Amino acid sequence: MSGLKVSMDEKVARIVFDRPGALNALSPRTLSALIDICADLEKNDAIRVVVVTGAGSSFSAGADLPAFLPFLAGSDARATADLGRRTTNALAGLPQITVAAIRGHCIGGGLVLAGACDIRIAASDTRFMIPELDAGIPLGWGAMERLERLVGETLTADLILSCRALGAEEALRNGLVSRVVPAARLGAELETLVAAIARKPKIVLRITKQQLLAIREGRFDAREDANALLSSLKDREALEAGSTYITERLRRKDDPTRS
Helix, strand or coil: CEEEEEEEEECEEEEEEECCHCCCCCCCHHEEEEHHHHHHHHHCCCCCEEEEECCCCCECEEEHHHHHHHHCCCHHHHHHHHHHHHHHHHHHCCCCCEEEEECCCCCCHHHHHCCCCEEEEEEECCCEECCCHHHHCCCCCCCCHHHHHHEEEEHHHHHHHHHEEEEHHHHHCCCCCCCEHHHHHHHHHHHHHHHHHCCCCCCHHHHHHHHHHHHHCCCCCHHHHHHHHHEEECCHHHHHCCCCCCCHEEEEECCCCCC
């Protein structure tokens, strides 16, 4: 079995790391399956949001090292060693908005995959950790650059070199996650967030994701914003959303932020 469950409705795809007995540890087979899923999602024009979660009480305890070792000693060792980077890039490069809902253990490769998502929300019981150096291996999967961009160079160095645990509140203060809620409320918080994103016009979600990717990859050009605006003004769904927004804002002129 791949250790993944995938489901889709009209606008939302859900990927679940599904090895709760092993704290959702990531085997080579799991990573290969995730690459294939991302390839399918990349071609799926209907899906607007991709949700990544873990089964049971944890997000993921990271790479399943015993499962990796036989492959790292074989003829495909280089490809296996590069599998995590390829998986992370596949998830990060999806055209849809990606949301990770995290609780319990979010360790090593699990943290790297969560970091590849656009939005991360966490339960208050979440513990983040990068224990690779204690395991005698350097941090891989392209994680150094990604983590440095998320939390800065100093905290990145601290977490990697100390291998200490990071609690949810410290993760929130340092921008690793955008929200922390009690574990019992994580599911409801996730569904509210996903529904709010999924009901937005598809074209503006895709444009926004392209902008996010351009910033992360160092190729953002603000002059393209004009083209993005003109494209949205030709889209029927976006125009209808704009008309509704203006009408509702006028109705709530005393407080435009009120639902």
